[in-house]
Amino acid sequence: MTGRVALGIDGTRTIQEGRARDGCGREGNDACLQCNLGDLAFCHGLPEGELRGLMSIQGCVRTTPQDTLFNEGDRATYLYSPLSGAVKIYKLMADGRRQITGFFFRGDLFGFSPNGLHGYTAEAVTAGSLCRFPAAKMELLYPDSPVLAREVLRRSMIKLAHFHEHTLLLGRKSAPEKLASFLLTLSQRAVERGDSASPVLIPMGRSDVADYLGLTIETVSRTLTKFKASGLLELPNPSTVALRDPAALRRIADGGI
Amino acid sequence: MTGRVALGIDGTRTIQEGRARDGCGREGNDACLQCNLGDLAFCHGLPEGELRGLMSIQGCVRTTPQDTLFNEGDRATYLYSPLSGAVKIYKLMADGRRQITGFFFRGDLFGFSPNGLHGYTAEAVTAGSLCRFPAAKMELLYPDSPVLAREVLRRSMIKLAHFHEHTLLLGRKSAPEKLASFLLTLSQRAVERGDSASPVLIPMGRSDVADYLGLTIETVSRTLTKFKASGLLELPNPSTVALRDPAALRRIADGGI
DNA sequence: TCCTTCTATTGATCCAAATCAAAAACAGAC
DNA sequence: GTCTGTTTTTGATTTGGATCAATAGAAGGA
The missing domain is CATH 2.60.120.10 (Jelly Rolls)
Structure with a gap:
């Protein structure tokens, strides 16, 4: 300090x-x-x-x-x-x-x-x-x-x-679409900084994620659990996400049926 | 043309x-x-x-x-x-x-x-x-x-x-809070352009308002009707709003109980 | 080590706003 | 004026996500 x-x-x-x-x-x-x-x-x-x-x-x-x-x-x-x-x-x-x-x-x-x-x-x-x-x-x-x-x-x-994109997310996307978008954006920004695309670090807590996406922490947690159950990602710990199927996440993020 | x-x-x-x-x-x-x-x-x-x-x-x-x-x-x-x-x-x-x-x-x-x-x-x-x-x-x-x-x-x-403000609106405000914020912002921008603060012209249709606020046209219409019933505003026609109680609208917009 | 505290997850219930549906108001065209 | 298409309003029902509530993990301190 x-x-x-x-x-x-x-x-x-x-x-x-x-x-x-x-x-x-x-x-x-x-x-x-x-x-x-x-x-x-x-x-x-x-x-x-x-x-x-x-x-x-x-x-x-x-x-x-x-x-x-x-x-x-x-x-x-x-x-x-x-x-x-x-x-x-x-x-x-x-x-x-x-x-x-x-x-x-x-x-x-x-x-x-x-x-x-x-x-x-x-x-x-x-x-x-x-x-x-x-x-x-x-x-x-x-x-x-x-x-x-x-x-x-x-x-x-x-x-x-970024704000145009995030405005679309907040105004028109469902909870799964919001989470998928968020994870992909985090991953992409990590890549831009020279970090790995896939085990992505989520440095902020669930409550920060919720307040960023216009959701509650419970919905964030439930949605991540569902993604995990579908094999889209793994959560070795709450702040690390391994994207197992980024293409599927992309489709979800974009509202593709 | x-x-x-x-x-x-x-x-x-x-x-x-x-x-x-x-x-x-x-x-x-x-x-x-x-x-x-x-x-x-x-x-x-x-x-x-x-x-x-x-x-x-x-x-x-x-x-x-x-x-x-x-x-x-x-x-x-x-x-x-x-x-x-x-x-x-x-x-x-x-x-x-x-x-x-x-x-x-x-x-x-x-x-x-x-x-x-x-x-x-x-x-x-x-x-x-x-x-x-x-x-x-x-x-x-x-x-x-x-x-x-x-x-x-x-x-x-x-x-x-503006985007910071609108992000708060989309992510955390209720339908009445969104509508009250929207009307007050329209009114304020009209004043900045030299137009009148109160009979405010709403040049866009309900569907544009809904798509701006992250709502549906039905919710926009119902909420305006409720405001009218509460004496907060008058709607001589769908595209003209007379703000009867801007202070109360402000309190609603800001989430004041 | 155990205890405390904080965060995350899971479960049960509720409600604001969406959706589905119809009627009313309005704007042009003729 | 009437007819037609569009927009807005109102009503009935559904639902996604919030809220309320409890449990399960982690992290830090004594």
Whole structure:
């Protein structure tokens, strides 16, 4: 654990500040030179000058599970890009209903805000570390960093495309279709990060999966059990899924009879 | 009606090309000088030089209801900004289930794509006209048009914020909560465009509303009838809603008991 | 080791919204 | 005006997933 933390009124930890150590890379100066994201990084391939600008404002935080990175309504101070671990973002209703609107892994980028305030809460799913950039300083870079600006726009368009897909899932798919879609997406994103397609790690608990898919934990559990019984997958433990018949899962995900 | 159209295999019209006439403004050169969007336009407030670049690639199309602007999977040739009328975008499943992922009105901007292909179909809800810009030429403008690039990024972040909100609606809200949210959002967007907050025009049919909210037309109709019976609103005709108690609708929308 | 706590699974019952079905309202066309 | 097709509303019934409830695993601590 690194960085000072404070306990919120509900006892959850909130990151105050992070000092870079070991795996997190050093801050500023040469931090980016030690980054191990490779071409996953949104800053990969930036021209020398643009990278220097980014590097000069780069910072780093580490998380342990359930750390809060920021709350809905907070000033949108930073953009984040996980180096390791997983983060979830969610919105809450007054009575406690929760909708998780995204999971972020190694190489992803999040924290965008159109109005200077975060519209959702961000919380660590696992231990990990995140590269971060002051949003205000980032904005100042864009006019002289066309490649960076273009990549940030591209990332936000990718996220928009994800939302279109997820909106279809939430509005029109059945529970089995939702779960099949979710598992395949997790698997595909793992591949994009260079991890294996098939024993897929599900770093989040059932309740996170349920709140992401608009279901309850019971329905998530029952549906996975049914998939297992049909030979579509194996569950050596609750957080590991071996996809035994990805093609069949694909058909289910797409609503193919 | 303007522009050449072709009939698709299903008999729906598809816009091939649009030539500007009357209300649509002329193409190129001075087209933007005749634009009546004012500060609603994403290009409002651009410096002289940036505006000239945009104007040189600007075009215009007119629509009649149900015209298809583009289909899911089409090359993402243009960005669109409605001058009048309304447009819906949606995704379809193989068995015909449909999820509308957005409605666009005067001043909005849509057609973004991260990969050169549209991830959804766009179809006119009403007659109207749209300003449009070749996406490829638009991209070429960004490096030398920092204000434009920044505004396009801001628009895409606004859209992301809408999606976070809509994801909560689809995943966790009840039918009355969905309808109340929808009506209030329509009303608020009308105000932003300079229209009245209360008799709100609902330009789309019940089936579009249902497919946007993840409901059926019967549930939409029943819920509106119940709102009417509770004195929350009046429905002089199916496409006009007078909000009689917006505060109560707000409480319902937010899940307040 | 056992105990406690948390998470996941399984079972029984219920209900909000879907589906099936019909009537009513509306918009054009003539 | 009437006729025709479409959209909206209302009614009856069904059902997928939620809720309520209990059990079974895992993980951590003493």
